[in-house]
Amino acid sequence: MTRDWWKHLILTLGALIVIAPFYMMVSYSFKSPGEIDRGEGGFFGRQEMMVDERCVKLRDPNRDDIAAALLRFPNQTDAQIRDALLAEATADCSMRPVVFNYTKAFTEAPLLRYLLNGVIVTASIFFIQVLVAVPAAYALAKLKFWGREAVFSLVLFCLLIPVHAIALPLYIMLAKLGLTNTYAALVVPWTISVFGIFLMRQFFMTVPDDLIDAARMDGMGEFAIVWRVMLPTAIPALLAFAIFSVVAHWNDYFWPRIVVTGNRDLFTPPLGLREFKGDGDGSFFGPMMATATVIVMPLIVAFLLAQKRFIEGITLSGMK
């Protein structure tokens, strides 16, 4: 330990730099605009009650409001009623900065919708990828057929093509089909994962042939073998692939940015955040960082809960 102090020093310094933006993001999501501007309040901010000016302005009492409130405040002048109503509004509109930031995050923009879109898109992509890749991987690993080598070479060749790189022609194809600004546009280009085929094939190669022969003896068809025999043996590989796929597509910004323009109903979380940033005037740092925190957290929490699996998953998919 004492001999290793310099290693800890270096690694701790590195860790501080790595954590700094996360620290700031979460901390800003707790603080009031004033605290952010002046850079005070420590990590959590002082959490003093603050008044949401916009909310008060929205409830600025007009003549009708005052007339309606006459019953509640008998024997008072209009000016007095007005003041009382304003005081009420101010009371209703004051809250702790943390509450303010997170409610704004969900009310200023349909963040829940964005999150739901993220889940729908990520889940559909993964589901279809598995549906397409697993049978192909099984055929390439365990069935003998004319053309197998050619198909496998094609898989190896396609591994060279990053989907982001061919975004432009894909976008043109989708535009010609009139599919931009649909869920299909967000999902379709990712339905084929050559990498998934490759990974699952490598895994299936290690499954003993006897297992498949036994299944055939029992009268199982090839389709049944794929889903009921092969898939269960490949759970570790499948999990690795799931992590790989979900992380990539939950965080993806480039592709949604291209095919979704303006239609908020289709925004994925990163697009929503981007829109939020575009709209924001200076005072909205807090809610924006709250949004960022909400978007980043699901994967981070999942990662912290199952670190080993995640790291294994990413390295397994990395090591090919």
Next chain:
Amino acid sequence: MQAISQTVDSLRSPEQETLRRQRRTAWMLTLPALALMVVILLVPVGIAGVLSFTDFSLGNSSFNWVGVKNYDRLLSRSTYEKMFIATFTYVVTVVPLSVGLGLGAALLVQSLGRFRELYKTIYFLPVMATLLAMAIAWEFMLHPSIGMINRTLELGCGTVLERIWPFMANGCAKTFPVWLGDKRYAIWVICFIGIWQGFGFNMVLYLAGLTGVHRELYHAAEMDGAKSGWERFRLVTWPALGPTTVFVVTISCIRAFQVFDTVEAFWPQGGGPNKSTYVMMFAIFEKGVQQNLIGVGASITIVFLGFVMVLTLIQRWLVERKVHYG
């Protein structure tokens, strides 16, 4: 398979029947993947290739063949010169540094008993996080007046740092840099974030590679007189990590070429101060999608694919030769 069917002559027809059926199922199982591969990956490459010789744009019914004019533009216009400079600056900076830091962190973490998992977890966090969100967080950190970075730098004012470090003296006398608005710093900020995000991934791959290095090799090296840590690293660790390094470098390169999120988050228009961060993916997006200059966008796409493919082919060639840098 042939030998079997020849020797077992009596079983020939049912045997062949099974084979035939197996072949048919095999194709049925492969077909969806095959079709999607062709339509989603191969056809677009072809389309990009064809369109790069045209002045096609969405909404126009016809287009003209313009020969190599688009490619000619890429080589002659200063905008694209800036694009190549920005992209290569990024790749050449981020790849060595994120690989080097990844390896360094892996070696340090590996040699520790305590807190190993903690460091691993922390360094891996940026890999998991949505880059766009983190880019926005960095933007606040880099804010010229209320950002954490310039505030931290201000703390150094009046200390000895101010005398020994010209940057500091300058910053304290006037102001600290407007990191994202200054063409001298913008591309380096992007590089820094790229490294920040990617080196944890490389570290984890190296840690996996390190578990594959045999203990006996170190003993053997020590017997042969490799006393210092550096000697042991040079003679044993580095050669043994050869395959990992080839992979890590390739994947870092491909990722580096695809940098987009940070550039778009900081400068939605135009690719940074004086186009100093006008990287290729952003150029494809801006020219092809936003400005509907699809011919130009397609030619950038083709050049881009060329780079990525050459890189990957070099990697495969190295792996097949089983290079161990010995």
